[in-house]
Each structure stands twice: as C-alpha cells, then as structure tokens.
Amino acid sequence: xxxxxxxxxxxxxxxxxxxxxxxxxxxxxxxxxxxxxxxxxxxxxxxxxxxxxxxxxxxxxxxxxxxxxxxxxxxxxxxxxxxxxxxxxxxxxxxxxxxxxxxxxxxxxxxxxxxxxxxxxxxxxxxxxxxxxxxxxxxxxxxxxxxxxxxxxxxxxxxxxxxxxxxxxxxxxxxxxxxxxxxxxxxxxxxxxxxxxxxxxxxxxxxxxxxxxxxxxxxxxxxxxxxxxxxxxxxxxxxxxxxxxxxxxxxxxxxxxxxxxxxxxxxxxxxxxxxxxxx
Amino acid sequence: xxxxxxxxxxxxxxxxxxxxxxxxxxxxxxxxxxxxxxxxxxxxxxxxxxxxxxxxxxxxxxxxxxxxxxxxxxxxxxxxxxxxxxxxxxxxxxxxxxxxxxxxxxxxxxxxxxxxxxxxxxxxxxxxxxxxxxxxxxxxxxxxxxxxxxxxxxxxxxxxxxxxxxxxxxxxxxxxxxxxxxxxxxxxxxxxxxxxxxxxxxxxxxxxxxxxxxxxxxxxxxxxxxxxxxxxxxxxxxxxxxxxxxxxxxxxxxxxxxxxxxxx
Numbered sequence: 123x124x125x126x127x128x129x130x131x132x133x134x135x136x137x138x139x140x141x142x143x144x145x146x147x148x149x150x151x152x153x154x155x156x157x158x159x160x161x162x163x164x165x166x167x168x169x170x171x172x173x174x175x176x177x178x179x180x181x182x183x184x185x186x187x188x189x190x191x192x193x194x195x196x197x198x199x200x201x202x203x204x205x206x207x208x209x210x211x212x213x214x215x216x217x218x219x220x221x222x223x224x225x226x227x228x229x230x231x232x233x234x235x236x237x238x239x240x241x242x243x244x245x246x247x248x249x250x251x252x253x254x255x256x257x258x259x260x261x262x263x264x265x266x267x268x269x270x271x272x273x274x275x276x277x278x279x280x281x282x283x284x285x286x287x288x289x290x291x292x293x294x295x296x297x298x299x300x301x302x303x304x305x306x307x308x309x310x311x312x313x314x315x316x317x318x319x320x321x322x323x324x325x326x327x328x329x330x331x332x333x334x335x336x337x338x339x340x341x342x343x344x345x346x347x348x349x350x351x352x353x354x355x356x357x358x359x360x361x362x363x364x365x366x367x368x369x370x371x372x373x374x375x376x377x378x379x380x381x382x383x384x385x386x387x388x389x390x391x392x393x394x395x396x397x398x399x400x401x
Numbered sequence: 402x403x404x405x406x407x408x409x410x411x412x413x414x415x416x417x418x419x420x421x422x423x424x425x426x427x428x429x430x431x432x433x434x435x436x437x438x439x440x441x442x443x444x445x446x447x448x449x450x451x452x453x454x455x456x457x458x459x460x461x462x463x464x465x466x467x468x469x470x471x472x473x474x475x476x477x478x479x480x481x482x483x484x485x486x487x488x489x490x491x492x493x494x495x496x497x498x499x500x501x502x503x504x505x506x507x508x509x510x511x512x513x514x515x516x517x518x519x520x521x522x523x524x525x526x527x528x529x530x531x532x533x534x535x536x537x538x539x540x541x542x543x544x545x546x547x548x549x550x551x552x553x554x555x556x557x558x559x560x561x562x563x564x565x566x567x568x569x570x571x572x573x574x575x576x577x578x579x580x581x582x583x584x585x586x587x588x589x590x591x592x593x594x595x596x597x598x599x600x601x602x603x604x605x606x607x608x609x610x611x612x613x614x615x616x617x618x619x620x621x622x623x624x625x626x627x628x629x630x631x632x633x634x635x636x637x638x639x640x641x642x643x644x645x646x647x648x649x650x651x652x653x654x655x656x657x658x659x660x661x662x663x664x665x
Contacts, residue, residue, distance in 0.1 A: 176625055199629060207625040214618035217626075219534040219566050226637035228626035233633045243637070261569040275626065 125187075126283060126315050127152035127175060132184035134174060134338075144170055146338040148184070154282075157309045157316040159329035159346070167338040168319045172285050175317070176205050189282060203232065206276030210288040212268035213260065221247070221263070221271050222256040228279045246278040247271075249312075250304060266297020273304055277312075284308060286318040290325060302328065323350070323367075327386065347384040366390035409528045415460040416645055417530045422539030424646035428653055429527045435653075436516055438660040445515050447663065451656055452522050459530055469525035470518055477517045485510040537561040538638055555631030563619070571612065578607050 127150065134145040145167050152158050162168045173179045175186060177198045186193040188201045209215045218224030225243045234242070247253045250270040260268060269289055276284055286305060290298040302325050309316040318325060326332050327346045334342035334349070334356075342349060350356070353371045366385050373380055385393060417425070439445050456466060470477070487499075488506030495502040531539075541558035548554050579589060582603045589600050 173621075178621055178624060199627065202625065202627050205625075207622070209618065209622055209625075211615075211618055213570050214615045215622035216566070217563065217619065217623055219532075219562055223534070223637060227623075227628075230634050230637055231627040231629070233635050236635060236637065236639060239635070239637050259569075260566065261573075279626070 125151050126154040126156075126189055127317075128185075128187040129175070130185045130187075132171075132174060132186065133182045134170060134179060135182060136170075142338070143182075144338050145174065145181070148338075148340060150333070150340065152283075152315060152317070154315055155309075155313055156331065157305075157318070157329045159326035159332045160317065160319045160335060161321070161323065161326050161332060162335035163321075166335045168335045169287050170338075171335065172207070172287050172317065172319055175283075175285065176207055177201060203279065204282045206279055206281040206284045208269065208272045208276060208284070208286045208289040210291055212265045212272070212292060215272050216260045216268055219259065220256070221252060221258050221260075224260075224271055225274045225278050228275055232279070242278045242280075243274075246274040249277055250274045264297060265293050266300055269293065269297065269301050270304065273301070273308075277308075281314070283315045283317065286316070286320070288319055288321065291321055298322070298325075323356075350384045351382060409525075410532050411461055411465065411529050413460055413530065415458060415530070417455060417459040417526065419643070419645060420530075420649065421640050421642050421646045422531050422535040423543050423640055424642065424649060425527050425531055426536065426539045426543060428649060429523055431653060432523045433520055435657055435660060436519055438657070438664055439512070439516070441663070441665050443663045444660050445512060447656070447659060448519055449515065451652075452519055452526075455526055456522065459526055461526075461529055465529060466522050466525050470521050473517070473521060477514060480517070481510045481514050484513050533565045534562055534638075535640075537565065538636075538640060542640060553631075555634070559631070567615070570615075571608070574611060575604065575608060578604055 129148055129150040132145055132148040132150075133143050135143050148171060150171075160168045160171065170179065174181055175188070177186075177193050189204055191197050191201060193201055216224050217227045222243050225246055226239050229239045229242060243256075244253070247256060250273050252267065252270050252274060255263065255267065255271075263271070272289075284305075286301075290301050293301065305316060305318060305325075306328060308314045316329075318329065320326055327350065329346055332342075332344065332346045332349050333340050342352075350367050353367050366387050366389075369390065370380050370385065381393070436448065439448055456463060485502060485506050487501070488503060488509050489501060491503045491505035493501055493503050494507075527536075537558050540561070541554055544552070544554045544557075583589070587600055587603055589604070590597065592600075
C-alpha cells in the first residue's frame with residue numbers, strides 16, 4: 123500500500139522559550155484510504171500534529187511528505203489542495219455569508235471557473251444533505267448543520283486527505299452521530315484518507331487504526347480493538363474509555379469474570395443478557 | 402441593533418430587487434447629488450414623483466420607508482426650525498430678537514424637510530431591496546479601478562463581508578456573556594452614568610478575548626482552505642448588468658436634464 127502521509131522525526135515547539143517540545147520526534151506513516159484516529163487529552167499535541175501535516179505551523183526539525191511530495195514553503199499551496207480540514211468550532215470556520223457562499227470559498231481561492239464552481243457546490247451540498255439550505259445564513263443553522271457545510275466545503279475541493287480536528291466535540295449527540303456517519307461514508311464509500319482527532323473514544327473505535335499522543339509523543343499505535351483492552355492505562359493518560367469498556371472494568375473490580383476482548387455496546391449488551399440468563 | 406443592521410432587507414422579486422447592486426449603489430449616490438439641484442416647487446414635485454415611482458416598483462409598503470425617517474426626525478426638525486427662524490428675505494411675518502420668520506424662510510424649511518425625506522427614502526430603498534452581501538460585492542466591483550493605485554479593494558470587501566457575517570454571532574455571544582455576568586451579580590443599565598460605564602467592562606473584556614480567538618480560528622480555517630490573498634481568486638456570485646439597470650440609468654439622465662431645465 124502507498125503511504126499518503128509520511129512524517130519523519132518531526133519536532134515542534136510553540137515558543138523558543140519552552141523547554142519541552144510540543145511535538146517530539148514524531149514518526150508516522152498513513153496509508154492511502156486509511157482511517158486513522160488520533161486520541162490524547164487536552165494539550166497533548168494532537169491538534170498541533172494535524173496543523174503540521176497541513177503546513178499551518180512550521181516544524182523545528184523533521185520532514186513531512188504528502189502524497190510523495192515534501193512539504194516546503196514552495197510546495198505548501200499545492201499540498202494544501204490535497205488536504206481538507208474540518209475544525210472544532212462550527213462558527214469560527216464559516217467564512218461565507220450564506221451556505222453556498224461558504225462552500226464556494228475554497229473554490230474561489232483556487233480560481234475555479236464559475237460554472238464549475240456552481241456544479242461542485244451543488245454536488246457537495248447534496249452529499250451532506252444540505253441542498254435545501256443553500257441560501258441560509260449561518261445564524262439560521264445548528265452546529266451540526268454548520269459542520270456539514272464545512273464538510274461540503276472540503277468535499278467541493280476534492281482533496282485526498284480529510285482531517286477532522288475535534289469536529290464533533292462541540293455538537294449535540296444527534297449532530298455528533300450525523301457527522302460520524304458522514305466521516306464513515308467519506309472514508310468507506312468515497313475513498314478519502316481520513317484522520318480524525320478526537321476526545322471521543324466512540325468515534326475513535328470506528329477507525330482502522332488509533333494512535334495515542336501524550337506529551338507530544340506517540341505512545342501507542344494499534345487497532346482500536348487492541349487499544350481499548352488497555353482500559354486502565356487509557357484512563358491514566360486522561361482519556362475517556364467507551365462506556366462498555368468502563369462498565370467492564372467496574373465489573374472486573376467486583377470480581378466478575380469477563381472475556382478479555384474488546385466489546386462494543388451491542389456485544390456488551392448481548393454478553394450481559396447471556397450471563398444474566400445463565401445465573 | 403440586530404434589526405437595524407441586518408433585518409432591513411426585505412425579500413422580494415420586484416424590478417428594484419432584481420437590479421444590479423452596482424447600479425443601485427451608484428444611482429443612490431447619484432440621487433443624493435442631484436437632490437441638491439432642486440430649488441423650487443417644480444423640481445421638488447418632480448423628484449418626489451420619481452421617488453414614489455421607485456417605491457411603488459419595489460413592492461414594499463410605504464410604512465417601511467416612513468420607519469426609516471423616524472430615527473432622524475429630531476435632526477430633521479432641528480434643521481427645519483433653523484431654516485424657518487434664521488432665514489432672511491421676503492415678507493416678514495414675525496420678528497423677535499435674532500429670530501425672524503419670513504415667507505422665504507418657511508419655503509426653505511419645507512424644502513429642507515423634503516430633501517432629507519427624499520434622501521432617506523432613496524437610501525432605505527437600497528438597503529430594503531439589497532442584501533448586505535450584495536452591497537459589499539457591488540462596492541468591490543465599483544471600486545475595482547482603485548486597485549490600480551494600490552488600494553486593497555478586494556481585502557476591504559472581504560473584511561466587510563466577514564464583519565457582516567459575524568454581527569449576529571457576536572450578538573449571541575454578548576447576550577451569553579451578559580447573562581453570565583448577571584449571574585455573578587453585575588447590574589447592567591442601572592445606577593448613575595459612571596456605574597453604567599463600569600458595568601460594561603466585564604462585558605467588553607471577555608467579548609474582546611473571544612473575538613481574538615475567533616479571528617485566529619477563522620484565519621487558520623481560511624488558510625487551510627487555500628486563501629492566500631485576492632490574487633487569482635474567482636467569484637462565486639455574479640452581478641449582471643441587465644436591461645432594468647440601463648433603463649434606470651436613462652431615467653436618471655432624463656431626470657437630471659429636467660431638473661436643470663426646471664430649476665430657477
């Protein structure tokens with residue numbers, strides 16, 4: 123498989139006065155079409171890593187390759203065309219005056235012809251199911267709808283990689299589920315390489331691979347199933363463990379025998395029902 | 402304030418609504434200039450008839466236009482009274498110290514009143530039939546020649562449109578902060594002037610801080626979407642010069658000629 127993102131020995135610090143590196147010797151390889159989740163507590167450096175991939179911050183040392191091309195000042199704008207980003211705050215990334223104007227913003231930046239723009243905006247809005255809101259101003263939209271517009275803005279640009287930087291953390295549960303299912307659709311049906319940075323372990327558990335960042339370092343890189351078996355360790359580094367896993371830990375503490383493998387909500391319910399029937 | 406800035410636009414599909422914003426902007430400014438050509442009854446009647454024709458064509462009820470006059474009524478009355486009491490010439494009706502009321506003073510008063518109302522009606526017509534974003538787009542296109550002398554027209558227009566887009570967002574935020582501060586015991590709009598000014602500080606500081614955060618987020622988001630200045634950008638929205646606009650321009654040319662002929 124081809125590596126679409128290759129990061130070699132990346133270091134970064136926000137201020138020269140900081141003794142500690144905010145990103146410390148990161149090595150990361152992401153395959154094309156992969157869904158990678160990055161988890162870590164607040165200030166662990168996970169958003170910084172995303173910004174480094176898009177060239178929004180300048181690393182102190184190390185190299186970033188996107189689709190085989192090295193990230194430099196010269197290649198920056200070309201590389202940004204290959205990466206779409208959806209950020210955390212739905213309001214602070216809405217540039218346009220209305221929905222279609224916002225989706226078109228990135229296209230305008232690339233100098234795309236008007237006819238082509240109209241076609242792409244229309245199609246992108248259909249994918250996120252917002253075609254009936256094309257003329258709406260941001261005030262008249264919910265947080266989830268604004269995030270869908272942001273995703274449409276990314277889709278219209280047709281990048282190869284889409285980075286979700288805690289895009290679901292400010293949404294209500296319904297909006298969150300909609301965005302997560304859109305992410306899944308984009309990765310599995312449309313074939314985008316997806317990186318989702320998240321606090322939300324439920325979101326991470328859907329990914330192909332999960333890396334854990336703590337103190338600017340990658341401390342774990344594994345399949346979601348494997349990772350979540352390490353319940354207590356995850357709590358130690360300040361993360362939320364999915365509800366079924368937390369329940370499992372609590373049951374264990376009370377001396378109840380539980381299978382070691384990872385369980386999602388459904389299999390947990392099934393297992394619980396079976397054990398109740400046994401007793 | 403929300404209503405004042407953004408709620409003014411009234412959705413519609415009239416001849417005036419469909420005009421090119423550039424045409425509307427230009428003609429509104431031009432109208433203010435030619436109002437000053439009026440100096441007798443004939444010219445004012447002609448101007449008023451013209452404005453009424455546009456109001457009729459916009460399909461918006463006269464009430465909205467009268468509402469536009471209301472906030473300025475004291476300024477208008479003050480100017481009218483100045484004209485009435487301090488003009489000289491013509492037959493003197495009443496005289497007391499520095500005050501004189503003459504027949505030409507009365508006529509001037511009426512003319513000044515008409516001039517104000519006509520200008521307000523015309524600019525209200527612009528804001529009622531054009532969305533803020535159309536106005537900012539129109540301004541950008543009208544001012545485009547200024548890029549030749551290094552005026553960053555594109556950036557100014559983008560700033561204007563982002564400012565307009567964030568007005569309601571910041572309004573919401575202000576309400577939230579006010580409520581949060583009220584919960585901590587701040588009284589807004591109470592006490593003497595100094596107390597009231599002081600109570601604004603716990604409102605302004607958080608608002609400032611959060612605006613800076615928003616600005617930084619927005620800049621990152623814009624950069625991530627490939628924004629690197631106005632150069633080489635295309636426009637999604639199109640402004641089209643239509644037959645309506647040409648007709649309106651011709652109408653204004655005829656009007657100007659008529660005014661020049663009719664004035665004293």
